[in-house]
Amino acid sequence: MDEAEASGQVWRDEVRARPTTEHDRDALARLVEVDADSFEVELYERAADPQVLSIDRAQRSQAGQYARHVRRLREHQQHQGS
Template structure:
C-alpha cells in the first residue's frame, strides 16, 4: 500500500467512525436546552447548515461507494481464481 492509498484508507476510516452531523445536532440541541452556552449555540447552527449536512452525506456516500467497489473487485478476483 503506497502513501496515497494509506491516506485514503485513513480518511475513509475517520468518516465511518465519526458521528453524523444529524447526531451532532441532536446532542447539541440537548445541551442547549440544558445550558445555552453561546459556543454550543454556534456549533448547533453550524451543524444545522444545509451545506454542512450535504458535505457530511457526500463524504459518507463516497467512503461507502469506495468500500463496495473494493469488495466487488475482491469478489471478482476470487471467482476468477476459483
C-alpha cells in the first residue's frame, strides 16, 4: 500500500468512526434548549447548516462505496483463486 492509499484509508476509517453531523446537531440542540450558551448556539448553527450536512453525507457515502468496492474486488479475487 502506497502513502496516498494509506492516507485515503485513514480518512475513510475516520469518516466511518465519527458521529454523524445529524447526531451532533441533535445533541447540540438539546444543550441549547437547556442554557443557550453562545458557543453552543454557534456550534449548533454550524452542525445544522444544510451544506455541512450534505458534505457529511457525501463523505460517508463515498467511504462506504469504496469499502464495498474493495470488498467486491477481494471476493472476486478469492473466487478466481479457488
